[in-house]
Amino acid sequence: MAWEVIHKTAAERAAASLTDEMRAEFGWDKARAMLDGFPDGGLNIAYEAVDRHVLSGHGAEEAILWLGKEGAREHLSYADLAARTARFANVLAAHGLEAGDRLYGLAGRVPDLYIAALGTLKAGLIFSPLFSAFGPEPLRTRLEIGEANALVTTEAIYRRKIAAWRDEIPSLKLVLIIGEEAPEGCVALGPAMAAASEEFEAVHTRPEDPALIHFTSGTTGKPKGAVHVHNAVVMHAAAGRYALELKPGTRYWCTADPGWVTGTSFGIISPLVNRVTMIVDEADFELERWYSILQNEKVEVWYTAPTAIRMLMRAGKEAAAPYDLSQLRFMASVGEPLNPEAVVWGKEAFGRPFHDNWWQTETGGIMIANTQAMDVHPGSMGKPLPGIEAGIVERTDEGLRDCGTGEIGELALRPGWPSMMRTYLHEEARYEKCFVGGWYLSGDLAMRDAEGYFWFVGRADDLIKSSGHLIGPFEVESALIEHPSVAEAAVIGLPDETAGEVVKAYVALNPGFEPSEELERDIRGLARKNLGPAVAPREVVFRKSLPKTRSGKIMRRLLKARELGLPEGDISTLESDET
Amino acid sequence: MTEDDIRRAYIEELVRVAPDIDPATVRGSDHLQDDLELDSMDILNLVIALNSRFGVAISEAEYPRIATPDLAAKFLAEKI
Numbered sequence: 243m244a245w246e247v248i249h250k251t252a253a254e255r256a257a258a259s260l261t262d263e264m265r266a267e268f269g270w271d272k273a274r275a276m277l278d279g280f281p282d283g284g285l286n287i288a289y290e291a292v293d294r295h296v297l298s299g300h301g302a303e304e305a306i307l308w309l310g311k312e313g314a315r316e317h318l319s320y321a322d323l324a325a326r327t328a329r330f331a332n333v334l335a336a337h338g339l340e341a342g343d344r345l346y347g348l349a350g351r352v353p354d355l356y357i358a359a360l361g362t363l364k365a366g367l368i369f370s371p372l373f374s375a376f377g378p379e380p381l382r383t384r385l386e387i388g389e390a391n392a393l394v395t396t397e398a399i400y401r402r403k404i405a406a407w408r409d410e411i412p413s414l415k416l417v418l419i420i421g422e423e424a425p426e427g428c429v430a431l432g433p434a435m436a437a438a439s440e441e442f443e444a445v446h447t448r449p450e451d452p453a454l455i456h457f458t459s460g461t462t463g464k465p466k467g468a469v470h471v472h473n474a475v476v477m478h479a480a481a482g483r484y485a486l487e488l489k490p491g492t493r494y495w496c497t498a499d500p501g502w503v504t505g506t507s508f509g510i511i512s513p514l515v516n517r518v519t520m521i522v523d524e525a526d527f528e529l530e531r532w533y534s535i536l537q538n539e540k541v542e543v544w545y546t547a548p549t550a551i552r553m554l555m556r557a558g559k560e561a562a563a564p565y566d567l568s569q570l571r572f573m574a575s576v577g578e579p580l581n582p583e584a585v586v587w588g589k590e591a592f593g594r595p596f597h598d599n600w601w602q603t604e605t606g607g608i609m610i611a612n613t614q615a616m617d618v619h620p621g622s623m624g625k626p627l628p629g630i631e632a633g634i635v636e637r638t639d640e641g642l643r644d645c646g647t648g649e650i651g652e653l654a655l656r657p658g659w660p661s662m663m664r665t666y667l668h669e670e671a672r673y674e675k676c677f678v679g680g681w682y683l684s685g686d687l688a689m690r691d692a693e694g695y696f697w698f699v700g701r702a703d704d705l706i707k708s709s710g711h712l713i714g715p716f717e718v719e720s721a722l723i724e725h726p727s728v729a730e731a732a733v734i735g736l737p738d739e740t741a742g743e744v745v746k747a748y749v750a751l752n753p754g755f756e757p758s759e760e761l762e763r764d765i766r767g768l769a770r771k772n773l774g775p776a777v778a779p780r781e782v783v784f785r786k787s788l789p790k791t792r793s794g795k796i797m798r799r800l801l802k803a804r805e806l807g808l809p810e811g812d813i814s815t816l817e818s819d820e821t
Numbered sequence: 822m823t824e825d826d827i828r829r830a831y832i833e834e835l836v837r838v839a840p841d842i843d844p845a846t847v848r849g850s851d852h853l854q855d856d857l858e859l860d861s862m863d864i865l866n867l868v869i870a871l872n873s874r875f876g877v878a879i880s881e882a883e884y885p886r887i888a889t890p891d892l893a894a895k896f897l898a899e900k901i
Contacts (some may be wrong), residue, residue: 311855375860526854527861529881553861557881709862741862767840775839775860 245582245620248595258615260484260628268628270660273480277515284446287453287475288364291514292327293444295320303491304519307539308353311525316353320517323360328442329435330361334392336438337416337429341366341445343391344455347500348372348381348399351524354420354431355500358394359510363453363472366445367392370455370467373501373711377774378403379721380465384457385411388467388667392416397425449473455667456503458603459714461704467667470606474507475515477607477661482512484627485599485611487543487572495521495535496545502711503603504576507661508545512607518543529557537565544570547577549709551584551596552740559591567592572614574599577710578742579698582620598623600653600698602684603712604676606661610696622695623688631656634690635681642679645689650699653688654681704798706735708743711776715798718779721772722747725765727755732788733779734802747779748801748820750787757784786821822901827875828894831887834870838863849891875901 255261278294279285295301301321308316318326334345345362347369349355362369370388372381381403385393390413395404397419405425408414417428424430447453454470482488486508494513498505513520521539525531527550536544554561573588573596580598588596599611600623610632612624626632634651635642645651655662657677666673676682687699706713715733722731729752735743749765751757762782769778789797792815801820803810822830828849836844839859853859859867868879871887877900879887887893 375858528885530885549861553865553881561882709860740865744862763837763840767842770839770841775858775863780862780866 248618255615276479285449286444288360289444325440327361329438331365331442332438345392348395379772389413468663474661478512481608485608488516490517492518494518547710562591578707585620604663653684732796745779789820791815792817824894
């Protein structure tokens with residue numbers, strides 16, 4: 243069915259940070275002018291996010307309001323952040339870490355993780371976030387690929403997931419443990435911070451110096467480390483203001499975990515660069531807790547994800563009714579396409595629609611968005627932000643062909659925006675493959691309508707999007723094969739009304755093993771231990787053999803088509819079918 | 822059903838959803854997310870499983886009341 247367009251009032255348009263006029267006049271110099279930089283041409287993300295606000299007299303303003311799981315509250319002003327990130331940078335220097343070294347963050351949403359991320363950047367090191375619910379295998383792979391020099395984590399995570407193989411990562415010189423005590427071979431962060439000076443001048447990194455490594459999954463092979471530079475902060479500043487309506491003093495809640503790119507770009511950097519007050523909740527999703535936070539902390543801008551919105555929807559709009567959410571002025575969503583029902587439900591439950599937007603790990607910041615001044619076409623990801631040129635193209639033998647209005651093709655972006663990845667770490671060839679005919683190819687299928695709105699259609703590859711997490715089937719299959727009973731495995735994403743997609747695995751067993759409920763649980767249990775619950779399959783089914791091509795590649799696409807009752811498409815390369 | 826029976830059944834359903842958990846090590850006060858590391862999709866699946874096992878509907882607002890085996894046993898005993 244066609245959904246009614248949600249029109250904005252003249253007042254809403256006028257109040258928008260990005261008006262049509264500004265769109266027309268936009269240039270990257272205007273975005274750069276939102277920042278200070280150093281007189282010598284240097285640019286440092288942490289300086290832009292923290293130090294400059296203190297130097298310009300805003301040190302007393304609240305930067306972070308942290309809400310602990312058990313009800314604790316901690317207020318951090320910009321001056322507090324400047325001092326604590328300086329201490330952290332001094333701790334790194336005291337341990338011989340230098341600009342260009344790589345520090346990984348691995349913890350839940352606690353203040354020290356935010357301080358570590360910013361302190362790392364301040365010291366000129368490269369920060370790489372890890373998701374704390376990952377199991378040991380994804381963690382180890384990412385530390386190996388990125389040749390981690392330092393890690394900040396908690397004692398519990400270290401003992402459970404790292405200690406067993408820590409010595410096998412030769413590059414890893416320093417493990418900092420949040421808190422007052424640390425296991426042998428690690429350094430307790432609390433005492434180290436207390437002993438460090440709170441004076442540290444942010445390193446004058448060059449705009450093209452690497453700042454962040456964000457790992458993302460591929461359909462084949464290992465995860466890829468997308469490298470972003472300090473100049474990405476130009477995009478973070480502009481996108482925060484234009485797509486999320488962030489202004490100095492805005493009370494802003496990004497529910498994304500900083501273990502992923504959204505939680506870093508728009509859960510740490512962009513909001514602080516825009517001098518907002520960030521609400522950080524340590525706890526996971528819980529219906530009443532979330533509504534209470536929105537109300538009690540007077541959240542004005544809320545950036546969340548489809549899975550969470552759909553969980554709120556399950557409880558009905560009556561659950562929102564008792565809360566006073568009148569201060570909420572802008573709601574946005576990212577992670578996977580937001581279904582039109584959810585966009586409209588926002589209007590019914592909160593009096594305003596959710597504004598979906600689109601971007602990827604590789605793009606470093608929001609590319610396509612429904613902004614405050616735009617009418618919302620429910621189900622559409624919106625239009626490209628100023629400075630971003632997006633197209634719909636089809637790969638042909640000669641290169642690329644532009645697709646017409648309403649035609650489905652691959653969503654592509656014209657390279658050159660500040661937060662574009664600069665490489666995949668140690669994988670130049672894979673990086674080069676993303677660029678064809680002067681476009682960056684996103685791997686997402688989409689179409690553009692006559693009004694210029696973009697609509698997501700699906701992935702062009704086998705990647706799975708579950709609860710906003712991009713999951714590479716190969717990584718999951720590799721973990722399944724580690725079970726002694728599993729001969730081969732294929733993993734696909736199946737549509738799910740809450741999570742978008744859920745991971746389902748097909749396995750063929752080695753001789754001597756018989757399918758059983760107990761074996762299914764054992765295989766799934768091992769996968770959960772090694773990969774973590776977000777990545778491991780929710781269901782494992784048994785097959786005698788899996789459909790394969792002549793070259794021995796498992797045809798995941800065919801399994802998925804059959805599961806969904808869809809046409810099987812081109813099966814000319816099918817050599818042996820599933821049994 | 823006694824609370825003990827319910828707690829046992831709850832743990833059975835829990836390890837079906839999250840088979841990485843050894844039922845012998847689960848304590849009555851273990852929190853689903855903080856101690857047992859379930860994610861929100863796991864909890865949704867657990868709620869569905871409890872619903873079909875006990876025939877009780879658990880609303881989103883009631884999720885905190887099944888957050889540990891002890892809490893759940895008490896809550897479900899009242900509901901059944």
